[in-house]
Amino acid sequence: MKLRTGWTGLFVFPLLAFPLIANANQIHLQKDGVSLSFDTTTAAAQLTDAKTGETWALGSPVAVERGGVKTALTVDHFSRSGPDSFTFHDNAANLDLSVQIIAQPLPSVQYQVTNWPTSSPVQEIDILQNALTLTVSSGGYYAIPKSLGIMVTPSGAAPVARRYDAYHVGNGYSMAMFGAVKDGSALLVSWDTPYADILTNYSPAPAPMLEAGVALHPGAKHLWLSPLGKGGYVEIAKAYRLFAEQRGLYKTEAEKALVAAHEQQFIGAAEFRPIAFVQQHAKDGSGNVLIHTYTTFNEVAQLAEHLRNDVGIDRAMFILSGWTQAGYDNQLPTILPAAASAGGNAGLADCSKRVKAVGFLFGLHDNYQDMYHDSPDWNPYYVIKNKDGSLMKGGVWAGGQAYFICSRVSTDLIARPQNLPGVIKLFNPDVYFLDTVFASPPRICYDPAHPTTKEQDMEYRQKLCDYVRNDHMLMGTEEGNEVGVAHADYFEGMLSQKTTSHKPGAEVVIPLFPLVYADAVTLLSHGSQKLMPESSPQFLDYLLYGQMPLYFTPQHAYWGSAKQNYHPAPGTQPGQMVFAQGALADNAFDLFVKNTYNVISPLVRQIHGKQMTNHQFLTPDHSVERTQFSDGTTITVNYGSNNYVSAEMELPQYGFAVDSPGFRAMYAYRLHDLKFHQPSFLTIHSEDGKPIVQSQQVRFFRAFGDEQIGWLGKKLVVNTELLTSAH
Numbered sequence: 001m002k003l004r005t006g007w008t009g010l011f012v013f014p015l016l017a018f019p020l021i022a023n024a025n026q027i028h029l030q031k032d033g034v035s036l037s038f039d040t041t042t043a044a045a046q047l048t049d050a051k052t053g054e055t056w057a058l059g060s061p062v063a064v065e066r067g068g069v070k071t072a073l074t075v076d077h078f079s080r081s082g083p084d085s086f087t088f089h090d091n092a093a094n095l096d097l098s099v100q101i102i103a104q105p106l107p108s109v110q111y112q113v114t115n116w117p118t119s120s121p122v123q124e125i126d127i128l129q130n131a132l133t134l135t136v137s138s139g140g141y142y143a144i145p146k147s148l149g150i151m152v153t154p155s156g157a158a159p160v161a162r163r164y165d166a167y168h169v170g171n172g173y174s175m176a177m178f179g180a181v182k183d184g185s186a187l188l189v190s191w192d193t194p195y196a197d198i199l200t201n202y203s204p205a206p207a208p209m210l211e212a213g214v215a216l217h218p219g220a221k222h223l224w225l226s227p228l229g230k231g232g233y234v235e236i237a238k239a240y241r242l243f244a245e246q247r248g249l250y251k252t253e254a255e256k257a258l259v260a261a262h263e264q265q266f267i268g269a270a271e272f273r274p275i276a277f278v279q280q281h282a283k284d285g286s287g288n289v290l291i292h293t294y295t296t297f298n299e300v301a302q303l304a305e306h307l308r309n310d311v312g313i314d315r316a317m318f319i320l321s322g323w324t325q326a327g328y329d330n331q332l333p334t335i336l337p338a339a340a341s342a343g344g345n346a347g348l349a350d351c352s353k354r355v356k357a358v359g360f361l362f363g364l365h366d367n368y369q370d371m372y373h374d375s376p377d378w379n380p381y382y383v384i385k386n387k388d389g390s391l392m393k394g395g396v397w398a399g400g401q402a403y404f405i406c407s408r409v410s411t412d413l414i415a416r417p418q419n420l421p422g423v424i425k426l427f428n429p430d431v432y433f434l435d436t437v438f439a440s441p442p443r444i445c446y447d448p449a450h451p452t453t454k455e456q457d458m459e460y461r462q463k464l465c466d467y468v469r470n471d472h473m474l475m476g477t478e479e480g481n482e483v484g485v486a487h488a489d490y491f492e493g494m495l496s497q498k499t500t501s502h503k504p505g506a507e508v509v510i511p512l513f514p515l516v517y518a519d520a521v522t523l524l525s526h527g528s529q530k531l532m533p534e535s536s537p538q539f540l541d542y543l544l545y546g547q548m549p550l551y552f553t554p555q556h557a558y559w560g561s562a563k564q565n566y567h568p569a570p571g572t573q574p575g576q577m578v579f580a581q582g583a584l585a586d587n588a589f590d591l592f593v594k595n596t597y598n599v600i601s602p603l604v605r606q607i608h609g610k611q612m613t614n615h616q617f618l619t620p621d622h623s624v625e626r627t628q629f630s631d632g633t634t635i636t637v638n639y640g641s642n643n644y645v646s647a648e649m650e651l652p653q654y655g656f657a658v659d660s661p662g663f664r665a666m667y668a669y670r671l672h673d674l675k676f677h678q679p680s681f682l683t684i685h686s687e688d689g690k691p692i693v694q695s696q697q698v699r700f701f702r703a704f705g706d707e708q709i710g711w712l713g714k715k716l717v718v719n720t721e722l723l724t725s726a727h
Contacts, residue, residue, distance in 0.1 A: 047187075106243075107227075174481040333405075492524045530552035
């Protein structure tokens with residue numbers, strides 16, 4: 001191999017209950033159901049799961065130098081480094097790898113990396129090179145935590161190589177792990193720093209084959225491989241939760257409620273996100289600016305009052321965008337005074353009071369990741385510096401070219417009297433939404449005044465969130481990953497991966513992230529993908545994952561005017577508007593909101609803070625899915641065009657069934673003993689805390705479908721709502 005100097009790395013595999021056995025070039029370790037065979041010539045290994053007998057091939061580690069030159073590591077020296085571990089050394093790379101089998105939190109093979117000097121020519125080590133091979137006959141897949149999670153199988157006509165980097169929305173992973181399933185056996189691979197990438201490589205010829213690996217970068221510490229026995233992505237997620245807890249990433253919503261003052265109002269609250277004022281700068285360099293006031297602060301308050309008093313929504317969260325002096329995504333970090341065209345400071349203060357007066361949460365959108373050159377507060381000191389000292393550019397948004405604020409000094413900006421303290425004094429929000437905090441990958445800042453590593457960048461972003469929550473406000477942010485779970489109340493954007501997956505050829509989305517963190521953080525879709533009356537599949541997504549919707553917000557006062565009635569997008573099929581039926585409102589938007597809210601808000605109030613314990617695809621084409629939560633609640637949805645029929649239910653297209661001891665909801669032909677002549681939209685809710693079949697206060701809500709219902713030997717007539725007893 002080529003000579004490389006100045007790099008020392010360490011991997012640790014402990015040997016276990018009996019001494020190393022040298023048999024030719026093989027070393028064998030075995031402990032706690034984990035067995036490892038290591039080749040002292042090639043540094044390749046085989047990991048065997050004693051519970052199933054399944055063997056996973058771990059390819060020889062490869063060092064990647066700057067310029068992309070790859071060289072296999074060699075075992076030039078081998079030694080026992082402890083009673084339960086061994087170390088091997090590569091002379092040319094000056095690299096030590098130590099391997100150990102650990103018992104906690106799960107029996108695992110552990111690799112540990114230390115002392116990777118910046119002078120080293122090695123920029124990457126592919127530890128699992130061409131490993132964990134899957135073929136069609138193995139019936140296996142990889143569970144990759146790309147946002148919510150995706151299932152990757154050895155299929156397709158074209159070769160595909162992918163790299164998923166740390167906490168990078170769209171191209172990276174949301175959790176420091178992935179899983180592999182082969183012949184029914186599950187394996188978890190995980191690590192503890194942002195200095196690792198997931199590598200997958202699919203080749204269709206001569207026979208379909210899928211391989212995976214992990215690329216480590218300077219700063220990487222531990223890598224764990226945990227054989228789990230029989231299982232799939234559900235078992236992989238449950239196993240990873242133990243590592244997440246060990247790393248301090250996990251904090252339940254109940255624990256976070258001790259800080260936030262409005263947690264109870266937040267549980268089961270629908271989100272509405274009106275935008276007031278925008279100045280859209282042309283991206284063609286012409287200097288043209290399109291100025292638009294979409295809604296006023298008075299109209300936002302009117303909408304809240306209408307939804308509460310006329311539609312009957314009792315919990316909602318209003319997050320107002322475009323309220324700042326120059327409008328949405330303009331002249332940040334300057335935010336005050338409030339946009340004059342929408343009502344100014346006085347109008348926004350009045351809006352806050354009126355929204356709160358109807359019992360809703362009032363919140364504002366802000367941003368401390370982006371700074372604009374035309375801001376009165378422009379100061380390049382706060383901007384991330386590249387290695388050459390230049391300013392790091394961000395995206396080009398409504399306000400033009402943005403520059404990334406270094407997270408190490410972002411709290412200094414938000415804490416200025418004219419920023420969050422001034423906002424609290426003037427408008428007293430219950431909720432504060434910080435844009436893009438966890439929507440961009442960890443970054444390095446080379447400014448000597450505030451140097452920041454990737455790990456430090458994550459920590460300072462957490463501190464920014466904590467600053468908001470320490471004022472007893474609820475805090476949300478765009479997108480999300482596990483780094484923010486313990487520091488934010490909700491992630492707005494993660495659920496969009498599911499809501500945009502209903503297209504031919506789309507990735508197979510699995511709830512890997514919710515299976516780990518559902519009881520720790522609330523997930524919503526992106527602000528650009530609000531729930532509309534024609535979005536029936538999107539509503540099922542929210543329902544399936546037990547999350548409250550972010551609803552579309554019509555402009556101005558749309559109610560009471562046929563002219564302003566909701567009109568679906570061109571090409572909308574009648575079936576897509578299925579949940580906007582009934583006679584409970586005089587326009588399609590209000591009907592849709594009332595019907596869907598009456599299903600999903602009681603559900604979320606029941607399962608908030610509960611673990612998602614299972615997910616299944618009930619049909620081969622993945623058109624019917626089911627989730628289960630730790631209180632026993634099951635949710636079944638049918639995205640398919642055909643009826644789904646089982647012993648317990650019959651669901652039409654867009655049908656659903658929510659089944660728990662205290663709450664049932666359905667759009668169905670049949671659910672257990674309830675049978676309908678036509679697909680019927682019905683909820684049954686115990687209001688005294690007892691199971692429905694024992695309750696003295698059972699409330700029925702019917703949006704549409706059969707009015708006469710046979711229930712527990714009774715004949716009930718439910719026009720809209722009915723309060724009765726199970727006896």
